[in-house]
Amino acid sequence: MKIPIYQVDAFTSKVFKGNPAAVCPLKEWLPDKIMQEIAKENNLSETAFFINKNDKFDIRWFTPVSELDLAGHPTLATAHVIIKELNFKIDKIIFNTKIKDTLTVTKEKNLFIMNFPSRPPEIDNNIELVSEALRKKPMALFRHRDAVAVFENEEDIKSMTPNMEKIEKLDYAAVIITAPGKDVDFVSRNFAPKLGIPEDPVTGSAHCELIPYWSKILNKKELLAHQISERGGKLHCTHNKDRVTIGGEAVTFLRGEIEI
Numbered sequence: 001m002k003i004p005i006y007q008v009d010a011f012t013s014k015v016f017k018g019n020p021a022a023v024c025p026l027k028e029w030l031p032d033k034i035m036q037e038i039a040k041e042n043n044l045s046e047t048a049f050f051i052n053k054n055d056k057f058d059i060r061w062f063t064p065v066s067e068l069d070l071a072g073h074p075t076l077a078t079a080h081v082i083i084k085e086l087n088f089k090i091d092k093i094i095f096n097t098k099i100k101d102t103l104t105v106t107k108e109k110n111l112f113i114m115n116f117p118s119r120p121p122e123i124d125n126n127i128e129l130v131s132e133a134l135r136k137k138p139m140a141l142f143r144h145r146d147a148v149a150v151f152e153n154e155e156d157i158k159s160m161t162p163n164m165e166k167i168e169k170l171d172y173a174a175v176i177i178t179a180p181g182k183d184v185d186f187v188s189r190n191f192a193p194k195l196g197i198p199e200d201p202v203t204g205s206a207h208c209e210l211i212p213y214w215s216k217i218l219n220k221k222e223l224l225a226h227q228i229s230e231r232g233g234k235l236h237c238t239h240n241k242d243r244v245t246i247g248g249e250a251v252t253f254l255r256g257e258i259e260i
Helices: 032-042 073-085 127-134 153-159 164-169 207-218
Strands: 002-010 021-024 045-052 056-062 091-096 102-108 111-117 138-144 147-150 173-179 186-194 196-201 222-227 233-240 243-248 250-259
Touching: 002 186, 021 032, 021 073, 032 045, 032 056, 032 091, 056 073, 073 091, 073 111, 073 243, 073 250, 127 138, 127 164, 127 173, 127 222, 127 233, 147 207, 153 173, 153 186, 173 207, 186 207, 207 222, 207 233, 207 243
Parallel strands: 021 045, 056 091, 147 173, 186 222
Antiparallel strands: 002 021, 002 250, 045 056, 091 102, 102 111, 111 243, 138 147, 173 186, 186 196, 222 233, 233 243
């Protein structure tokens, strides 16, 4: 069996920046075990698989170790593949997810604008455990799917050297650290060793939690964010009550074929 594969750098217009994702178009779903093995073999933070159903698309996402319920940068990468590589003449893509949510991605000039659920984080009481894992105590700690640790400034985020073994033992899918930015509204980094991703370069789904938090703190609906990993990426964000939009660019790095 031969399966097309693309590797796309998301949330950037330059290769070797942003967050790389693998994207595999399918005619029908493969067994879960095979999709998991492909994601493990790719060894990227996520691999997306999608099926076209009358120009609406079913999508699923796998890290090297597990399937996710929501993922941002591989959704952006998939939209890029559908429009730029597979030449669908559409500017709005509807994705149906395994958890029965509907995600839309709209192409606006050079940006792919993703419409995702808002996931406002709530106060969490594990601040001492998280502080020990991060090696620095945050000003406040919140959680939704992930922990959201808030710090005073951008330098706190840049200089963080967490203990990955302790991060992995915490009861969160990932630990996000965030602070106000110097040249943007807020910055962040994201650590997810439990998902096989020690540090994710740019994380769309994390911003489903970050956008409602910073929108409230800064009293702004539209925000510019920068995930300041080594590769880094910019995200154009909007808070719309129970939904958020997350916009970014993408560029193809690789076109190929899997043989299994």
